[in-house]
Amino acid sequence: RVEVLRHLPWLHLVAGITKYRAPWMGHLPGRSHDWALVYGFDLPLVAYALRVAHRVIAFRQSDDTLNARLFQSVEPPPFQSEHSVRYLLRLPAAMGIPPCGLRLAMQLTTTESQTARNRLLHRASALPLVGLQVASFPTKSYRDWPMDHFFQLCQEMIARWPTIHFLIFGGKEEQSRTQWLHAQLGERATSYAGRLTLRETAAMMSQIDLYIGVDTGPTHIMSTFDVPMVALYHCLSSSAHTGPLDHPCCHLIDHPRTGRECSPEATMGEISVETVLAAVTQILERYPPRC
Numbered sequence: 001r002v003e004v005l006r007h008l009p010w011l012h013l014v015a016g017i018t019k020y021r022a023p024w025m026g027h028l029p030g031r032s033h034d035w036a037l038v039y040g041f042d043l044p045l046v047a048y049a050l051r052v053a054h055r056v057i058a059f060r061q062s063d064d065t066l067n068a069r070l071f072q073s074v075e076p077p078p079f080q081s082e083h084s085v086r087y088l089l090r091l092p093a094a095m096g097i098p099p100c101g102l103r104l105a106m107q108l109t110t111t112e113s114q115t116a117r118n119r120l121l122h123r124a125s126a127l128p129l130v131g132l133q134v135a136s137f138p139t140k141s142y143r144d145w146p147m148d149h150f151f152q153l154c155q156e157m158i159a160r161w162p163t164i165h166f167l168i169f170g171g172k173e174e175q176s177r178t179q180w181l182h183a184q185l186g187e188r189a190t191s192y193a194g195r196l197t198l199r200e201t202a203a204m205m206s207q208i209d210l211y212i213g214v215d216t217g218p219t220h221i222m223s224t225f226d227v228p229m230v231a232l233y234h235c236l237s238s239s240a241h242t243g244p245l246d247h248p249c250c251h252l253i254d255h256p257r258t259g260r261e262c263s264p265e266a267t268m269g270e271i272s273v274e275t276v277l278a279a280v281t282q283i284l285e286r287y288p289p290r291c
Helices: 043-052 064-069 084-090 109-121 136-144 147-160 172-188 200-203 217-222 273-286
Strands: 032-038 052-057 070-073 127-135 165-169 189-191 210-214 230-235 248-253
Touching: 032 043, 043 064, 052 109, 052 165, 064 273, 109 200, 127 147, 127 217, 147 172, 147 273, 165 172, 172 189, 172 200, 200 217, 210 273, 217 230, 248 273
Parallel strands: 032 052, 052 070, 127 165, 127 210, 165 189, 210 230, 230 248
Antiparallel strands: none
């Protein structure tokens, strides 16, 4: 999270803190902050905020004694009853601060953007340049679209756009999947999975013509850029809960069981290759690759 927040122009200082370090911090006399907002439900972080800030706003915690010390305790909404962005905006709203938008934000440096462009110089003739995020978190593998579906989609796209090239993103945890897809696509793809830092990956993503990915962290990061994107969502976590808001050019595909009986056993393979290809075709016709 710290890496994502770095260089945002409205943040004066960004530093990390964990619930394990928090109990040892903030014990000097006096409070150095006027306000503190605490997201999540880690009691040590709330206690730390109470030591260093005059007014603390947090979601209602499990400790009533701690809640009584808060300037305001905000009742969290029922699970998946509203979009996660609106849920998080409840804390500044408690200060009387309205949102100026619902878009996620990430700010790249000039150097980061230029480094990404330099990495892609040898792909200057590749149109469209398509980024792929094929896996979610290991603990949320039910969100993953089958690899043979990804491969079939890529084959269909190669047939329609002969100069296409794919960039495969991902972490070390899903390298068996990304390596398999890279081997199938051969010279049609470049794999950056496990090779880049989070911010380097984000910079590469900002330079592509289209992004196709499952519901996971890189997809949220991708939504901060004005780049066309197609994102796939499982029925346990639909686009209504975690999809991009205020994005100018995205196509969100929900699992066909969304809004009905759903479980982790509902495979993402129920989203057909034809459905995703239709979304890709529509978005590339509306937003042609940059020359």
